[in-house]
Amino acid sequence: MDxxxxxxxxxxxxxxxxxxxxxxxxxALLRRVAxxxxxxxxxxxxxxxxxxxxxxxxxxxxxxxxxxNAMGLPNPGCEQFAGEIETAKTSGIPVIxxxxxxSQEEFSLVAMAMEEAGADIVELNVSCPxxxxxxxxxxxxxxxxxxxxxxxxxxxxxxVPVLVKLSPNVTSIVEVARACIEGGADGLSLINTVQALxxxxxxxxxxxxxxxxxxxxxxxxxxxxxxxxxxxxAMRRGELEAVPVVGAGGIESGEDVARYILxxxxxxxxxxxxxxxxxxxxxxxxxxxxxxxxEKGYETLEDFRGKSLEWLV
Amino acid sequence: xxxxxxxxxxxxxxPIHDIVTENEIVRSFYFKDNLAAQVEPGQFVMVWVPHTxxxxxxxxxxxxxxxxVSRASDRLFSITVKRCGETTTELFKYEKGDYVGITGPLGxxxxxxxxxxxxxxxGIGAAALFFLVQREREKDVxxxxxxxxxxxxxxxxxxxxxxxxxxxxxxxGLCGTRGFxxxxxxxxxxxxxxxxxxxxxxxxxxxxxxxxxxxxGIPSQFSLERYMYCGLGICGHCSLNGFLVxxxxxxxxxxxxxxxxxxxxxxxxxxGGKVPIx
Ligand SMILES: Cc1cc2nc3c(=O)[nH]c(=O)nc-3n(C[C@H](O)[C@H](O)[C@H](O)COP(=O)(O)OP(=O)(O)OC[C@H]3O[C@@H](n4cnc5c(N)ncnc54)[C@H](O)[C@@H]3O)c2cc1C
Ligand SMILES: Cc1cc2nc3c(=O)[nH]c(=O)nc-3n(C[C@H](O)[C@H](O)[C@H](O)COP(=O)(O)O)c2cc1C
Ligand code: FES
Numbered sequence: 001m002d003x004x005x006x007x008x009x010x011x012x013x014x015x016x017x018x019x020x021x022x023x024x025x026x027x028a029l030l031r032r033v034a035x036x037x038x039x040x041x042x043x044x045x046x047x048x049x050x051x052x053x054x055x056x057x058x059x060x061x062x063x064x065x066x067x068x069n070a071m072g073l074p075n076p077g078c079e080q081f082a083g084e085i086e087t088a089k090t091s092g093i094p095v096i097x098x099x100x101x102x103s104q105e106e107f108s109l110v111a112m113a114m115e116e117a118g119a120d121i122v123e124l125n126v127s128c129p130x131x132x133x134x135x136x137x138x139x140x141x142x143x144x145x146x147x148x149x150x151x152x153x154x155x156x157x158x159x160v161p162v163l164v165k166l167s168p169n170v171t172s173i174v175e176v177a178r179a180c181i182e183g184g185a186d187g188l189s190l191i192n193t194v195q196a197l198x199x200x201x202x203x204x205x206x207x208x209x210x211x212x213x214x215x216x217x218x219x220x221x222x223x224x225x226x227x228x229x230x231x232x233x234a235m236r237r238g239e240l241e242a243v244p245v246v247g248a249g250g251i252e253s254g255e256d257v258a259r260y261i262l263x264x265x266x267x268x269x270x271x272x273x274x275x276x277x278x279x280x281x282x283x284x285x286x287x288x289x290x291x292x293x294x295e296k297g298y299e300t301l302e303d304f305r306g307k308s309l310e311w312l313v
Numbered sequence: 314x315x316x317x318x319x320x321x322x323x324x325x326x327x328p329i330h331d332i333v334t335e336n337e338i339v340r341s342f343y344f345k346d347n348l349a350a351q352v353e354p355g356q357f358v359m360v361w362v363p364h365t366x367x368x369x370x371x372x373x374x375x376x377x378x379x380x381x382v383s384r385a386s387d388r389l390f391s392i393t394v395k396r397c398g399e400t401t402t403e404l405f406k407y408e409k410g411d412y413v414g415i416t417g418p419l420g421x422x423x424x425x426x427x428x429x430x431x432x433x434x435x436g437i438g439a440a441a442l443f444f445l446v447q448r449e450r451e452k453d454v455x456x457x458x459x460x461x462x463x464x465x466x467x468x469x470x471x472x473x474x475x476x477x478x479x480x481x482x483x484x485x486g487l488c489g490t491r492g493f494x495x496x497x498x499x500x501x502x503x504x505x506x507x508x509x510x511x512x513x514x515x516x517x518x519x520x521x522x523x524x525x526x527x528x529x530g531i532p533s534q535f536s537l538e539r540y541m542y543c544g545l546g547i548c549g550h551c552s553l554n555g556f557l558v559x560x561x562x563x564x565x566x567x568x569x570x571x572x573x574x575x576x577x578x579x580x581x582x583x584x585g586g587k588v589p590i591x
Contacts, residue, residue, distance in 0.1 A: 021548070022547055022548075022549070023547070023548070023549035023552075023557075024549060025548070025549045025550060025552070025585045026549060026552040026555070026585075028552065028554050028555035029549050029552050029555060029557070031555065032555050044549065044585070050584040050585075050586055051584055052582075052583040052584050053542055053550075053583060053584075055374060055376040055377075056359075056361070056376040056377035056378070056541075056542060057324065057359075057361055057376065057377045057414075058542045058543060058548070059542065059543035059545060059547060059548060060324065061319075061322035061323050061324075061416075061545065062323070063319075063323075064319050069543075071542060071548060074542070074550065074583060074584055074585050075584060075585050076584045076585045076586030076587075077584070077586070080586050080587075200324075200326060200363070200414070202326045202412050203326060203363040203365050203412050203414075204365065205363060205365060207324065207361075207414075209374075209376050209377070272547070274546070274547055275322070275545055275546065275547045278546060278560070
């Protein structure tokens, strides 16, 4: 059986990628994730300058299936982070640098620094606040024209493949995907967290330090699958140029991985499952994925990629 | 998934059962919960100090911080808190019955192998080791309690009752031996044929104890602190050269720390950048 694959021309030993923001702020931790079996790793989102996170609680384990976070993008800035990419690279697996900024300039500056540090792929986290006052409260990724501008600018400044990480908190994810592809995106990853809020009835207040945040974990898997399907059906129908799609949201078993591949995803990202299973999340999903393929008689991921999409186009 | 493991990661809102003043800047807060029956010495809880008056969009409010468990019996446990910054100052305003959010027990605690134990505590580090001493009553336990001044000492009376010997050090020498807790470790180890050392305190002090134990060939364990966001092993912020302090620690064996080049040298600030330990 062969579960290797590739992403934008870069070979991966398997389709499991560590999602951005999970253990990704240090190269030494990314190496550990690589040793635990991941096919590639994404870093914590990195910006142009050192930035502190929000006050705690920043991560809430609401239930087994619901994780809320409002980290506030803590990161030491791209200059200091370059060393972490170098350390992560010694693991031998592809390293995806997640990048954010408040403007086109900042995005391209950080992306260039990450490429220089050795990142194999850049992923643009457009779920970050926009700097223009008139767009206050909106995330950059919620404005297709702004997103397109950022992608275009980053593409001009870099040579490595550029993925855009899409937010589900939009009216039409297909429209945002279109803007990214028109801007030159080499691939899309989706979804980022779903806007969420938790209230504690005893203290009668929101529980996150930032009051509001984003939801992840198994509770968002079906939402994510729908978003992924919306984008992939548009591609299959020819309404959208086809680029590789990386699925993310609530994956914690081999069957979950299979579900995203059946929808047509090239690879998947695993985040919140690390909370529940620690680093064993990767070996667990791999073993289960192989079990699934064996049972179905599949030799490669290609044998079943996109099979479920047929029902939707 | 084990429902017990799941429950440990959730914030439980608990009323403060009791408050005991240990000294001018240290108080113990007691809570009633079956977490008390699960926790091991060296493990910690995340303590959310909810600040129940709505802010006018001031997000720089008291938050959630890690605290070692300092005592635990059937259904009652305590944390022992030193007042330092915003969160702990806010907690000191709380009274019996006020709500606090507790998550845990978290992390990996001490594991005792020896018969003749030495605990070395600096400052608030005495909290975690106090719990260990209560659990290891049948062993021969010696204790070095270091504090900056006499006024900052706490648990002195309790430790005198529980331990075979208690050695107090203060920076100014106005109480006990003058100097740091680490200064007397070698002496105590030799006098009492210590076969395992447990240490919790400022990292510079712990690094010195680590070096002494290495020289003497005595196995040792250390409870470390790093800035924690999630406390749950997912954000990666508490990293120490590839270890997660909130999950693989906070207690580490000397052999593990041997591999951690940043131990005693560098920690991670709120941004994730490395800064020197003073
Ligand atoms: C595993 C562990 C066990 C601890 N046990 C105890 C204990 O039993 N008793 C006790 O009094 N203190 C303990 N501490 C330290 C305690 O967490 C800090 O004193 C507390 O966070 C101070 O918060 P503050 O807002 O009052 O002070 P601040 O002025 O905000 O901070 C003072 C110091 O505490 C550190 N700190 C602040 N927030 C955090 C955080 N989220 N995670 C880690 N460090 C933080 C800061 O880096 C700084 O060095 C422990 C820390 C760790 C990591
Ligand atoms: C604690 C935490 C931090 C995250 N930080 C980031 C981040 O910095 N950048 C980003 O693009 N996504 C971030 N995410 C989103 C994840 O990468 C992922 O898209 C999302 O959690 C859905 O996948 P999951 O259900 O497997 O966790 C974060 C998620 C969590 C839980
Ligand atoms: S504090 Fe988040 S992983 Fe340890």
